[in-house]
Structure formats: structure tokens, C-alpha cells
Amino acid sequence: MTELLPPALILLAGALLTLFTRGHLRTAVILAAPLATLWAIWQVPDGVVATYTFIDYQVEPVEGSALRRLFATIFAIMAFGGGLFAFRQARTGELAAAHAYAAGAIGVCFSGDLITMFVWWELMALFSTLVVWCGGTSASKAAGIRYAIMHLLGGIILKVGIDGIAVQTGSVDIRPMLATDFATWMVLIGVLLNAAAPPVSAWLADAYPEASPTGSVFLSAFTTKTAVLALILLFPGEPVLIGIGLYMVMYGILYALLENDARRILAYSIVNQVGFMVCAIGIGTELALNGAAAHAFAHIIYKALLFMSAGVVVYRVGKSKCTDLGGLFRTMPLTTICGIIGALAISGFPLTSGFTTKTMISQAAANESLVVVYMLLAAASAGVFLHAGIKFPWFVFFQKDSGLRPKDAPWNMAAAMVLFSALCILIGVFPETFYKLLPYSLEYEAYSASKVIFYLQLLLFSGLAFFLLLPLMRRTRTISLDTDWLWRVALYRIAIVTSAQLGAVGAWLGRLSDDSLAALKSRAESRFGEASENARAGVFARAWTIGTTALWIAVLLTAYVLFYIV
Amino acid sequence: MTNNSKTDHWLVRATTIRWLWRIFIVVLALTVLAQLVLPVKGYFGIDGWFGFGAVYGFLACLGMVLVAKALGVVLKREENYYQDRNSDD
Numbered sequence: 001m002t003e004l005l006p007p008a009l010i011l012l013a014g015a016l017l018t019l020f021t022r023g024h025l026r027t028a029v030i031l032a033a034p035l036a037t038l039w040a041i042w043q044v045p046d047g048v049v050a051t052y053t054f055i056d057y058q059v060e061p062v063e064g065s066a067l068r069r070l071f072a073t074i075f076a077i078m079a080f081g082g083g084l085f086a087f088r089q090a091r092t093g094e095l096a097a098a099h100a101y102a103a104g105a106i107g108v109c110f111s112g113d114l115i116t117m118f119v120w121w122e123l124m125a126l127f128s129t130l131v132v133w134c135g136g137t138s139a140s141k142a143a144g145i146r147y148a149i150m151h152l153l154g155g156i157i158l159k160v161g162i163d164g165i166a167v168q169t170g171s172v173d174i175r176p177m178l179a180t181d182f183a184t185w186m187v188l189i190g191v192l193l194n195a196a197a198p199p200v201s202a203w204l205a206d207a208y209p210e211a212s213p214t215g216s217v218f219l220s221a222f223t224t225k226t227a228v229l230a231l232i233l234l235f236p237g238e239p240v241l242i243g244i245g246l247y248m249v250m251y252g253i254l255y256a257l258l259e260n261d262a263r264r265i266l267a268y269s270i271v272n273q274v275g276f277m278v279c280a281i282g283i284g285t286e287l288a289l290n291g292a293a294a295h296a297f298a299h300i301i302y303k304a305l306l307f308m309s310a311g312v313v314v315y316r317v318g319k320s321k322c323t324d325l326g327g328l329f330r331t332m333p334l335t336t337i338c339g340i341i342g343a344l345a346i347s348g349f350p351l352t353s354g355f356t357t358k359t360m361i362s363q364a365a366a367n368e369s370l371v372v373v374y375m376l377l378a379a380a381s382a383g384v385f386l387h388a389g390i391k392f393p394w395f396v397f398f399q400k401d402s403g404l405r406p407k408d409a410p411w412n413m414a415a416a417m418v419l420f421s422a423l424c425i426l427i428g429v430f431p432e433t434f435y436k437l438l439p440y441s442l443e444y445e446a447y448s449a450s451k452v453i454f455y456l457q458l459l460l461f462s463g464l465a466f467f468l469l470l471p472l473m474r475r476t477r478t479i480s481l482d483t484d485w486l487w488r489v490a491l492y493r494i495a496i497v498t499s500a501q502l503g504a505v506g507a508w509l510g511r512l513s514d515d516s517l518a519a520l521k522s523r524a525e526s527r528f529g530e531a532s533e534n535a536r537a538g539v540f541a542r543a544w545t546i547g548t549t550a551l552w553i554a555v556l557l558t559a560y561v562l563f564y565i566v
Numbered sequence: 567m568t569n570n571s572k573t574d575h576w577l578v579r580a581t582t583i584r585w586l587w588r589i590f591i592v593v594l595a596l597t598v599l600a601q602l603v604l605p606v607k608g609y610f611g612i613d614g615w616f617g618f619g620a621v622y623g624f625l626a627c628l629g630m631v632l633v634a635k636a637l638g639v640v641l642k643r644e645e646n647y648y649q650d651r652n653s654d655d
Contacts, residue, residue: 374610375622379622383627386630401574449604461623465623477645480643
């Protein structure tokens with residue numbers, strides 16, 4: 001019976017319980033709920049577990065497969081690691097919202113149909129907005145509102161698509177499709193919006209860095225990677241995704257290179273990394289899909305680790321601008337080392353998780369003879385090392401001496417970072433064990449001498465480029481404009497101007513109506529008004545003689561008869 | 567980072583940095599020379615050339631930094647850009 005319930009409900013109940021518990025009991029709930037969920041995830045068998053009928057549609061709240069379990073597993077691990085990182089520092093509300101958000105992501109993993117998926121999807125949008133708001137600043141409030149509008153809009157687009165598919169096919173089953181008509185395009189757009197695809201990638205770097213030091217760790221993991229899972233389930237091999245993925249890869253690198261805020265650098269690099277996955281889904285072969293799933297798994301760990309190390313810095317120093325930071329390695333050795341491990345993993349350095357998963361995507365491109373895609377991905381791998389692999393640790397922990405001497409991470413934050421660092425290295429050193437979890441059982445050799453030498457050359461010479469080009473990368477106190485300028489400034493301006501114009505028109509109309517009302521009133525008074533000291537009664541208010549009245553009645557009756565005949 | 571005083575952390579002393587550069591250059595040379603012993607099997611021919619990864623990685627980064635620099639001219643604004651925009655109306 002228990003296997004009929006979605007595992008996400010355990011975490012959702014845990015989130016609710018977090019609100020009503022205190023002290024050690026609350027800690028126990030925060031740490032145990034993700035582990036219990038993880039156990040439940042591995043009880044879900046392959047295939048559809050239960051089917052219900054909901055307004056003529058077959059709803060399947062729980063459907064298992066290796067792919068779905070893989071994503072749910074990493075989401076549960078993330079909920080645990082994030083909980084460990086945050087439980088002593090974050091507010092109760094934030095912790096509850098973050099776990100409810102994670103529950104939404106796990107719910108999407110096991111959704112067998114589009115309706116169930118949509119419900120969990122919207123739950124994620126709701127609770128992730130709360131996590132952004134828990135940043136507690138006016139900037140996070142504004143960013144949260146923009147974030148919520150964007151995701152509600154995405155939800156509507158997705159819903160339109162789902163309804164279209166339901167009407168056309170009579171089924172809401174989740175199955176592979178291609179974007180061929182209006183409904184499927186709407187679903188694709190709705191999902192891609194959550195993946196931070198162009199032209200709206202800006203929402204991610206706008207909202208995530210405004211959350212609290214602990215909140216952004218949770219935010220980095222769920223929304224974009226659930227979108228990756230949805231794309232694997234719904235649009236494997238959709239060619240348009242290759243181009244979108246490559247765009248995201250390059251967008252992430254260029255904007256991260258321009259950025260000054262450490263957490264925003266990491267946010268742009270999420271777009272970059274998800275770009276690798278989206279591109280792989282577009283390639284669509286079994287190896288490519290394995291690569292996308294594996295990379296999502298590895299990415300969640302090292303990106304959370306990077307956000308943790310940045311989070312510790314923000315927590316201790318209260319600053320996240322590269323121009324304000326530097327030289328922190330002196331007093332924060334553990335945070336520095338963990339940050340470097342995360343940075344090496346995201347760069348795909350041999351012996352880290354990034355190498356064993358990202359090369360799978362490159363290999364898939366090579367197998368399909370996609371020369372340009374392969375070359376661009378290789379260039380992007382170099383670029384990742386440049387913008388995240390070196391730039392992040394260099395400007396935060398080394399660079400100049402900022403004079404800041406903060407304490408290293410509190411024990412629970414340190415424990416979470418060490419746990420995730422260990423996972424980065426374990427997946428990098430023992431990839432075969434990890435590969436067994438992937439959706440397709442394929443032979444893939446990560447560590448061939450040829451591949452290792454090629455990537456070492458690529459990455460180390462990127463490092464050389466970084467240090468030689470450092471004068472070109474001096475940090476400035478700036479932000480970079482993105483497409484969100486269109487609604488944050490242009491649309492805002494238009495709204496201001498339009499409302500001013502409307503106000504002017506309204507005032508004119510008001511004056512016009514005042515004048516005409518006054519005129520009407522005086523006319524009415526002259527016709528119907530009672531007699532007063534200085535005026536006779538109005539013509540219709542006077543007492544008429546019977547003769548005059550009879551004459552008028554005769555005239556009116558004649559007019560009536562004439563009208564009737566004519 | 568060029569502070570040479572004995573009181574500063576050993577990692578940021580000029581002598582240490584000089585040594586780190588030397589080690590780095592040796593490692594760079596080794597990764598390229600390793601290709602003589604263990605040939606890189608390229609997928610498309612060109613990526614199997616001697617030192618291709620090194621040259622491609624370096625040039626890709628150079629290109630990206632320059633493109634970012636050029637984009638920055640158009641896109642960069644001072645950091646309170648949005649706050650100032652929305653409060654003066």
C-alpha cells in the first residue's frame with residue numbers, strides 16, 4: 001500500500017512538520033525526512049504503480065524507471081545536504097519552504113502523466129518563490145516577485161500545451177514527442193522556461209543570488225534540473241534543443257566573465273551547465289541521454305558545493321562582490337578547499353565528477369559526427385574552467401588581500417561541504433559504480449589516455465590563458481544588461497508614460513463631464529425648477545390651465561396617430 | 567599578491583609565486599609532450615594533431631575573454647542601475 005503513495009509526500013510532510021517542531025526534534029525532522037524519502041524512492045518499482053481516473057483522463061501519480069529514480073535520488077540527497085548545511089543558520093520558514101520545494105521536484109520525477117506533473121511543477125514554483133523571499137531584503141522581495149511572475153507565466157504556457165495535447169490525443173500520458181504543432185511547442189516552451197533557456201535566461205541570475213546564503217544552495221538544484229528531466233522524458237532527440245543548449249552554454253560563460261558578484265557568477269554557470277544537458281537531450285542518442293542524466297546528477301552536487309562555499313563567505317562576511325573579497329584562504333582554508341573541489345568538478349577535471357559525465361556528452365556528439373557541436377562543447381569546457389573553475393575561487397579566496405579575516409565555516413556547513421566534496425571525487429574516481437544507476441546500460445570508458453591528455457591540455461592551457469589575461473578581467477562594480485531590461489526598464493517606462501497619458505485623458509474627460517453636467521443641470525432647473533425668490537418656476541413646474549393641457553394632449557394624440565399610420 | 571614580507575602567508579610571497587609559475591609551465595609542457603608517448607585519438611582528424619587541445623583551449627579562452635570584453639562595452643552598467651531607474655520615477 002505504501003508504494004502507491006508518491007515518495008515526495010514524505011518530504012512534504014517533513015516540511016510541514018518542520019514548522020511545528022523546535023530544537024533537536026526539528027533538526028531530526030530536517031535530516032530524517034530526506035533520508036526516509038530516499039528510502040521510499042528506492043521502493044518504487046519500474047512502470048506505472050497506480051492509475052486513477054480524473055475527469056476522463058488516466059492519472060498516474062507514481063511511475064518508476066531508472067531515470068526517474070536517478071533524478072529523485074539526487075534531489076533527496078540534495079535536500080539532505082542542503083538541510084545539513086542550513087539547519088542551524090536558516091530560518092524555519094526557509095527550511096520548510098526549501099524541503100517543500102524539493103518535494104515538488106521529487107513529485108515531478110515520479111509523475112506518470114502531465115496533469116500530476118503540472119501540479120508538482122506549480123508547487124515548486126510556489127515554494128521556490130518563498131525561498132527567494134526568505135532572503136529578507138528589499139532586493140530579494142522584488143526579485144522574488146519577478147521570479148514568481150516569470151514562473152506563473154511559464155506554468156500557464158505549459159498548461160495550455162498540456163490541455164492541447166489532452167484534447168488532441170485524449171491522453172495525458174508522459175511519452176516522448178517532438179515539437180511539431182502548437183500544443184507540443186507550448187509544452188516545450190513551458191519546460192524550457194524553467195531550464196532558463198533563451199530569451200528569458202535572465203530570471204535565474206536575477207533571483208538566485210538574492211536569496212539567503214542558505215537559500216541559494218537549494219535554489220541551484222531543483223528547478224532547472226527538473227526541467228532537464230522533463231525534457232529527457234518528453235523531448236529526447238528534439239533537434240531544436242541542440243541549438244538552444246549551445247546558446248545557453250555560451251551565454252553562461254560570457255555573462256559570468258562580465259559579472260562581479262560571486263553568487264551571480266555561479267548562477268550564470270548554472271545556465272551554462274544546463275546548456276550542456278539540453279544540447280545532449282537534443283542529440284538524443286542513448287549515450288547522450290545517459291550523459292544528460294549523469295551530468296545533471298553530478299552538476300547538482302558540485303553546483304550546490306560551490307553555492308555552499310559562496311554561502312559561507314556571504315554568511316561570514318556579508319559580501320559577495322569580487323571587488324570586496326579576496327585573500328580569504330588565510331582564515332577559511334576548508335571553505336577554500338571545498339570551493340576549489342567544486343570548481344575543478346564543474347570544469348570537468350580528470351578525477352572529478354564533471355569529467356566522467358561531461359565527456360559522455362562530448363562523446364555522444366562525436367559518435368553522431370556533429371563536428372561543430374563537439375568543437376563548441378570543447379571550447380565551452382575550456383570556458384567553464386575560465387569563468388567558474390578559476391575565476392570563482394581566484395577572486396573570492398585569493399586575488400588581492402581584502403583585509404577580511406572571517407572565521408571558517410560553522411561545523412554543520414563544513415560537514416555538508418565535505419560530504420558533497422567527497423561525492424564529487426567519488427563519482428570522479430569510481431565512475432563505473434555510478435554508471436550502473438543510469439537509464440541505459442551502455443559501455444562507456446571515461447578514462448582513456450587519449451581523452452585524459454586532451455582534456456588536461458585543454459583545461460590547463462585555459463588556466464594559462466586566465467592568468468595571462470588577468471589584466472583584461474579586472475573586476476568592475478557593474479552589472480550586465482540582459483533581456484530582462486525589456487520588462488524591468490523598457491516596459492516599466494512604457495507603463496509610466498502610458499499611465500501619465502491615461503491620467504491626462506482622464507482629467508480632460510473629467511473636466512468635460514463636469515462642464516456638461518453643470519450645463520445640463522441649469523437647463524433642467526430652467527425647465528423643471530420650483531419657483532424661488534429670484535426666478536419663476538420652470539416651464540414644466542408651473543400649474544397649467546386646463547385649456548392649455550387639453551390642447552397639448554390633442555397635439556400629442558394627433559402626432560401619435562400620424563406616426564402610427566405612416 | 568606581490569607582498570614579499572615574511573609576515574604574510576607563505577602562499578602569497580613573491581618567491582612562492584615564482585615557483586608556482588615554474589611548476590605550472592613544466593606541467594603544461596608535460597601534458598603536451600605526453601602526446602608523443604600516448605597519442606591522442608581524435609574523432610575528426612584535426613583534434614588528434616600534436617598539441618591541438620592546448621592551442622584550442624588557449625585560443626577559445628582568448629576568444630571568449632575578448633568577446634566578453636566587447637559585449638561589456640555595450641551591456642555593462644553601474645551596479646545600482648536598476649535601483650536608480652526605478653526610484654527616480
